[in-house]
Structure formats: C-alpha cells, structure tokens
Amino acid sequence: MSKKKPKLGQNFLTDPSARMRIVEALGDISTSTVLEIGPGRGALTGLLATRAYRLIAVELDRALAPRLAEAWKHAEHVRIHQGDILELDLAKLEEIPGSTQHGPLVVVGNLPYYITSDILLHLFAQANSIARAVVMVQEEVADRIAAKCGNSDYGVLSATAQMHARVEKLFVLPPEAFTPPPKVHSAVVRLDMRPRFEELQVERIGFMRFLQMCFHQKRKTLVNNLKGIPTPGVEISKSATVLSMIEAMGLSPSIRAEAVSLEAMAQLYRKLCSSC
Ligand code: SAM
Numbered sequence: 015m016s017k018k019k020p021k022l023g024q025n026f027l028t029d030p031s032a033r034m035r036i037v038e039a040l041g042d043i044s045t046s047t048v049l050e051i052g053p054g055r056g057a058l059t060g061l062l063a064t065r066a067y068r069l070i071a072v073e074l075d076r077a078l079a080p081r082l083a084e085a086w087k088h089a090e091h092v093r094i095h096q097g098d099i100l101e102l103d104l105a106k107l108e109e110i111p112g113s114t115q116h117g118p119l120v121v122v123g124n125l126p127y128y129i130t131s132d133i134l135l136h137l138f139a140q141a142n143s144i145a146r147a148v149v150m151v152q153e154e155v156a157d158r159i160a161a162k163c164g165n166s167d168y169g170v171l172s173a174t175a176q177m178h179a180r181v182e183k184l185f186v187l188p189p190e191a192f193t194p195p196p197k198v199h200s201a202v203v204r205l206d207m208r209p210r211f212e213e214l215q216v217e218r219i220g221f222m223r224f225l226q227m228c229f230h231q232k233r234k235t236l237v238n239n240l241k242g243i244p245t246p247g248v249e250i251s252k253s254a255t256v257l258s259m260i261e262a263m264g265l266s267p268s269i270r271a272e273a274v275s276l277e278a279m280a281q282l283y284r285k286l287c288s289s290c
Pocket of ligand 1: 021023024025026027028048051053054055056058072073074075078097098099123124125127129270
C-alpha cells in the first residue's frame with residue numbers, strides 16, 4: 015500500500031540537537047524581528063521565542079495555527095499568524111495585528127518541500143527586507159542553491175540565489191530526524207542577503223528574466239538558448255549578435271550557461287541591452 019504524502023509538506027522535526035543548531039545558525043537575534051515560516055507544532059518556536067526580540071510565525075494549517083497561538087497567547091513579543099507565506103508582503107508585516115517590525119527581518123523555517131522553490135523566490139524578491147535566512151530544504155535543492163559556477167548542479171536556482179545572497183550549506187539531516195520521515199535527506203542553508211544588482215549594474219527584473227532564458231534548456235549552448243526568444247524587456251533575436259559579444263568577451267562560442275560567472279552574465283546582459 016502506498017503511503018500518503020504528508021499534508022502541506024508536514025514533516026515535523028523531532029531531533030532536539032538539530033533544532034538547536036538551526037536556531038544557533040541565526041546568530042544573535044536578541045534585537046531582531048524573526049519571521050518563522052511554517053512553525054507547525056512549534057519545533058523551533060519555543061527556542062526562537064526565548065531568544066528573539068520579536069517573533070512572527072506564519073502557519074497555513076488552520077488547525078495547527080490556533081493551537082500554537084493559544085500556547086503563546088501570553089507572550090507579548092510572539093505573534094502566530096494563520097496564513098500563506100507566499101501571500102505575505104514582508105515590507106508590510108506591521109499590518110498583521112500585534113506585529114510591529116524592527117529593522118530587516120531574520121527568517122527561519124523548516125520549509126514545506128512541495129513549495130520550496132516558490133518560497134525561496136518569494137524571499138529573494140523581498141531580499142531588501144531580510145538580513146539573513148536559515149532554512150531547511152531537500153539536500154538536492156541545497157546543493158543546487160550552493161553550487162559554484164562550472165559545477166553540474168549550477169543552474170538558474172543557483173544563479174538566482176547567488177545574485178541575492180551569500181549562500182552556505184551548513185549541515186545535512188537524515189529522514190529519521192523527522193516525523194513522518196521524508197523520502198529524502200534534508201540540509202540547512204544560510205542565506206546572508208546581499209543583492210548584487212547595483213554592484214553588477216543590472217536591473218533586477220530584466221536580469222532575472224535574462225537568466226531564465228540563458229538556462230532555458232540546460233544542455234543547449236548559451237547562444238542557442240538566447241536565440242530568438244522574445245521576452246518583454248529583453249529583446250534578443252540575432253544569434254550573430256550574441257555570438258559576436260560572447261567571442262568578444264573571450265568566451266567559447268559553445269559555452270553553456272552553467273560555465274558562465276554572474277559577472278560575465280551581467281556584462282553580456284549590459285552589452286545586449288545597450289545594443290537593443
Ligand atoms: N517547523 C515545523 C517543524 O520543524 O517541525 C514544521 C515544519 S513542516 C516541514 C512545514 C510547515 O509549513 C508545516 O507546518 C505546514 O503546515 C506549513 N506550511 C505549508 N505550506 C505553508 C504556507 N504556504 N505558508 C505557511 N506555512 C505553510
């Protein structure tokens with residue numbers, strides 16, 4: 015008989031030392047507002063509440079959220095909010111009753127794996143409101159986020175993450191650290207948010223679209239991926255132009271996106287934009 019998938023990605027962390035290591039990876043949070051994503055049954059919530067200046071925890075489950083809210087109703091600095099993290103505008107957290115914000119956020123969560131990428135993209139889109147995030151993801155996702163350019167795991171998620179943050183893979187946990195155990199190993203990553211758009215002189219939305227195009231088909235060359243895909247904001251149609259620019263930058267005409275550094279990607283994007 016096949017086992018049912020846990021509802022809402024609910025694999026609860028039961029390993030006490032892992033809980034402590036995650037919270038410690040946040041560093042000193044005594045003056046920070048901490049946003050916890052998916053507190054569930056509160057595996058991290060208690061440890062966070064004793065250390066954070068303020069804690070806002072956002073849980074989608076309509077049964078778990080009120081239970082946790084009841085447990086923390088007397089702690090003035092803790093706010094449990096029932097809602098979807100993907101719908102939360104981090105710059106407007108103070109609109110949640112009782113949740114005044116205090117400087118850039120520190121984010122933490124053992125993420126629900128069915129929407130890991132969506133949550134990461136949501137956090138990156140709001141990187142200016144976040145100082146640091148420590149999140150548990152599937153190990154394979156952690157390897158992709160942290161992969162260095164040139165590595166076979168390096169792809170659009172790595173490039174996106176590394177345009178927004180300094181990434182560190184901290185430690186790995188086996189399925190037995192959770193109830194019910196997930197099918198995969200998990201890993202904790204720390205993201206120190208440092209968006210690089212200004213430094214690399216590229217506009218965020220346009221450059222993010224450009225990266226999507228560059229990695230569109232992983233096995234294709236960069237030139238072929240950039241050939242004739244009409245995307246609003248980035249009009250790239252002439253493969254001859256792309257090819258000549260790539261060659262002028264000293265890169266091989268058959269290079270793939272995974273081998274191109276973010277600095278070179280930004281240089282190519284700037285050249286293409288200025289030639290449009
Ligand atoms: N933090 C708890 C722990 O470590 O045991 C629970 C982690 S569990 C992997 C993920 C949690 O995220 C679940 O409690 C789930 O209900 C919640 N969740 C799922 N989707 C969510 C969403 N869109 N917004 C907020 N919470 C969500």
